[in-house]
Amino acid sequence: MAVIKKIIKYTGLFTGVIWGINKTISFLSKQSNTFNKNHYFEYNSPFGIIKYKKYGDGKAPLLLIHNLSAGDNLNEWNYISEYFLDHYTVYAINLLGCGNSDKSNLVYTNYMYVKLINDFINDVIGEKTDIITSGYSNRIAVMTSVYNHNIIGKIAMINSDEPEDIKHNVLFSKIINIPIFGTFIYNFLFTKNRCIANTENDFNLYHYMNSYYDSIHYDNSKSKYLYTSIMEKKTYIDYQKAMSSIKNGTYSYLDNTHTYPHISTPKLVADKILDFLNN
Secondary structure (H helix, E strand, O other), X not given: OXXXXXXXXXXXXXXXXXXXXXXHHHHHHHHHOHHHOXXXXXXXXXXXXXXXEEEOOOOEEXXXXXXXXXXXXXXXXXXXXXXXXXXXXXXXXXXXXXXXXXXXXXXXXXXXXXXXXXXHHHHHHOOOEEEEEEHHHHHHHHHHHHHOHHHEEEEEEEOOOOOOOOOOOHHHHHHHOOOOHHHHHHHHHOOHHHHOOOOOOOHHHHHHHHHHHHHHHHHHHOOHHHHHHHHOOOOOOOOHHHHOOOOOOEEEEOOOOOOOHHHHOHHHHHHHHHHHHHO
């Protein structure tokens, strides 16, 4: 009986320490990050509250959709958006599960994001919209066009990812979703040093990856729910087959040397995309 009491005692102490570490990481991230320093609009979608920015005074609307990962957020567009402001009214959105938008404990799917973008354009923008996307979110834009091509103008895709085999990692995702201990493992996977590694020679990217880190740990690291959905390929869809059927003009900007070329070389990318959008 004494041994059992000791096990319970030390287990409780260990759990308390882990809980405290998790809370400290989340608190420090929330105190330092840029999400608390800027003004955001809110859109109350059926899936949760979405935070977004609106700027520029152009006649046509332009929606910027950041890459889809646990840390990516609308700050991805801070370095390139200025080049579009003379031509467009720009909307930059924090996808559900990202940045300071709601990070609910649910299964994140491609269709959920498609419905989210469709509703956002209808309810907030209110007219046909050109879209620029990055990385994994290219799938969202293409499938939104398939879902409702009447609301989508042209689509510019930065670093379109290639089709991939669906490989489920259900066991590890279940571990990550365990309260306290799973969150601790998730926090260990995304330390600040790991997030900003190899970015010192690129000031813009270094600055953004600090925001990436903050996004991961914002709101008690609840972005882990999106992370596990991505890891289980719940957000995956082979959009390449849909590319031939959509009626919108599309353009792909590929850069094998930069994961985020619109952060590292924003003017170069902006010039190429504006040529596509304006012609």
